[in-house]
Amino acid sequence: MSFKVSVLPGGQAFTVEPGQTVLDAALAAGLVLPYSCRTGACSTCRGRVVSGEYDAGEAPRRILEGEELARGYTLLCQARPASDLVIEAREVRMAGDIQVRKMPVRVLALQPLAPDVIEITLQLPSAEAYRYNPGQYLEFILKDGRRRGYSMAAPPGEDHTVRLHVRHMPGGAFTSQVFGVGAAPLKVRDILRIEGPLGSFFLREDSDKPLIFLASGTGFAPIKAIIEQMLVDGIQRPAVLYWGGRRPADLYLDALAREWEARLPGFRYVPVVSEALPQDGWTGREGFVHRAVMEDFPDLSGRQVYACGAPVMVEAARRDFAQSCGLPVEEFYADAFTSEADRIVAGA
Template sequence: MAHQIVIENIGHSLTGQSGETLLESLQRHGYKLRVGCRNGVCEICEVRLIEGEIVQSYPEKKLMLSNTINQTSEGVFACTCRPLSDVRVKIEGLECPGELLVKKLLCDITAIEKLNADVYRVRLQLPATASMSAEFYAGQYLDLILPSGKQASFSIGSAPDQGRNVELHIRHIPDSEMSNNIIHHLQNEKTVEIEIPKGDCYLQAHKISPDTRLIFAAASTGFAQVKSVVEHLLANQFSNPIYIYWGARVEDDIYLSNLPLQWASEHTNVHFERVVSESENSPNWAGRIGLLPSAILDDFSDFENVEIFASGSPAMVYALLEACEAKGFKEENMHSDVFAYAPRNK
């Protein structure tokens, strides 16, 4: 008979088949964990049984744990342990289906150029060897690691479809010692250490429903994340409607506006709007004036089949979410890294 396997520490559950070892069930569902001998001798695949009944072939063991107060967990080996009922387990270091391995790599710095008064475009090249190669999803970010050990996160501004080439958009803040150190390193060294990939706010073109409309809301250098995702969609001939909103204080902060304008001219499903909030400091500005949430609400009367990807400060992201919720938008349809590092206060 089939049984449920609840992985307590990550909140996932899966169905195991009668006679399967715990390892076989996990691997059949696409999970990966460290294994060695596969016969219980090396003890590498040890997991903690919290609740349920199991039989283990080596070392021979039969356990039945109930969900009671002060109940201690027991170590079992995934390769020789067979559940006899629904079980709850804790598995450290488990790699979930579709999850990419995070790696520390030394990358070549191939170019650094100024895009406006304070934003640099940095181009890196990932290592070519298979053992040191890295994968990422469109919308994820990486950490730059300086020789001092200090590190800073930046959205990846290129699509995974572009192979080993990675692009970053980095704003230089002269009053920040860390920012100065990052720019100095990138301008004067040939390589930089990175940790990649990171972030749960990403998109895969083949998983999007055919009737979904996508809205991308970017503030300032948040456009890097949007660029990665949109280029991934276009590389995969994505035909759903794509609406891009790029907001900034002044016109010069929209540092790559010709690129999304080109997307819109070449693809009928792409729409691009620039929004400036301080028009008094942009004397030649003839476009939309105001804040991103207002611009989006002016253009959308309903949010049926809409998913929003928001890249910006917590204040911007939550202001947009609340404004859209007032028109019936559901929070689960908004995606942003902000939700991970600055959870919403309810």
């Protein structure tokens, strides 16, 4: 049996078919609600159910605070209606000319950026239109049906290519191929299948608020795409990038980020390392990267934050920025990079 979902405050409505989640049904209807991992491992798709019955699944109890659950908040990527619903979502956008598509791609280049990070350049079919907002991601559809998501690491160009930053995850089904571990290493000219673009992580250009970019590890990739698009478009909103890694080598394009300071007026870069060793000779900021933001900006009430990286960092930033720094919840935009381990924990 299908059910109707009405969205406040905008008044949009869509139908959820049997077996669909609220998020999947919204996307199928051309309505883009905030989302990232789609597995229940982050809280980007957090929304409030005003009325109606639904199956929330197990993930919200692991991700959301007890007070949020009591007020009716849930994860829309997991919620399955058992009646008509009325929900509140902080932002609803029409899909517009950016359409999610499946297509074959050819591996054009494999370029090491660090011992554990490789940039993959994919050649798209020249006849295919692949439009995306810098910050969005795509998913590889593996031969066994499993999926692995990676953000585009550059803004759209006219050469029909996309670039991705892939970190080696020991034992990972896809990253082992990328790094040549196992019997079937990924090679230039190999054909892969993708679906995209996905996600609601992209710069909101209807605001002139100063920006905080927050990245850990390869969470730098989509933020790189956003900043490079700002350079192309001449956007000069004040912005600070905080990029965190365990050791200095994890900041694998540190020199590029420093170049942006000279090229983009009002831009500043703050690298942060959490586990530097004596031999690293590190003299910069130390500790958790989101804590560095809080030290520098105890009042975030007038800013917009774009955070990308490990779910634990993203969720800590979401919570602490709102509770301790006055950041409005609607001004926190995030993309959590979920590994297979994160998916298993989330029950995906």
